Amino acid sequence: MQQLNSSHHLQLESLTRLISLPDETLEQQARDRIDQLTKPPGSLGLLEEMAIRLAGITGEQTPDMSKKAIVVCCGDHGVVEEGVTAYPSEVTEKMMANFAAGGAAINVIARQTKADVYVLDVGSRARTVPDGVIDCKVRPGTDNMASGPAMSRDEAVQAVMTGVEMARRLKQEGVRVIGVGEMGIGNTTPATAIAAVITGSPVDQLTGRGAGVDDAGMLRKIRVIEQAIRVNQPDPQDPVDVLAKVGGLEIAAMAGVMLGGALERMPVVIDGLISTSAAMIAVGLSERVKPYLFASHLSEEPAHRILLEKLGLTPLIHARMRLGEGTGAALLFPMMEAAVALMREMATFADLGLEGP
Structure with a gap:
């Protein structure tokens, strides 16, 4: 660094x-x-x-695993203007309100697994943060990474520190295990870019359909990711450089939660592709984070398997999920409790x- x-x-x-x-x-x-x-x-x-x-x-x-938390980090992405997703950025704000109201999939699963949900607005474009969402906005969305850096190095690090501080706060509140999820329209694009930079794998082998782009959208998404990497030339040996150039604010915050969890000797459960791309950043910042990470499930996104293999983590759930939000992470909590009970x-x-x- x-x-x-x-x-x-x-x-x-x-x-x-x-x-x-x-x-x-x-x-x-x-x-x-x-x-x-x-x-x-x-x-x-x-x-x-x-x-x-x-x-x-x-x-x-x-260990006592009774007090569990899911941290959902939210942010918007300038690259959406390139047509890489089937949904507009406004959905991020709507979903933050949905999380706060308890109506999203992660809320339902968290209630079943007796986990609390914390929603962080690290970088949405919402002018007003919905009630019940923690406002720690670094900036209102990233810039378009297809034409330049998504954010500055300082902004990337500030977002990471936001996640670190959240993990430390949860430890003080008695939380024993954290699951990490996200919400951000278009965020499979930066997550896949991070995967391509760090693993060196071809973009077309890593790219999936995200929230459901058609064939033309897939080709456009691949082209945009390749262009972003070519324009920005992120250094795979410098995780902050990768974050700043082709990452996202919510990805940075999730990496911070993982760092903070490791710092506080708490197990951290990762979810799907986006949170696993954050795990790559966190481990890049400190290899000592890796032993604290647990892979919950194997996403349908092709880059996810490659990232998990790179991390040396084995997912326990194969449910063909690709929602995000921390849904897979929350499903692992009962298995962790069962392991301790045995x-x-x-x-x-x-x-x-x-x-x-």
């Missing part, structure tokens, strides 16, 4: 150095406990791995008077 004088930049750099790795001793204790449970070794698959990782992250062998409540071989496997 380039050295800049901004207080936000200095603060971000100092925070990334404070992130500690999960506790390996607790992980080993959890592994030993799981190996003594009344089941064939490894028979609970990824649930076992999840329980072990949660112990190391939280520093507790059977560790806490299952009998051991010793309890039955048997030798272990």
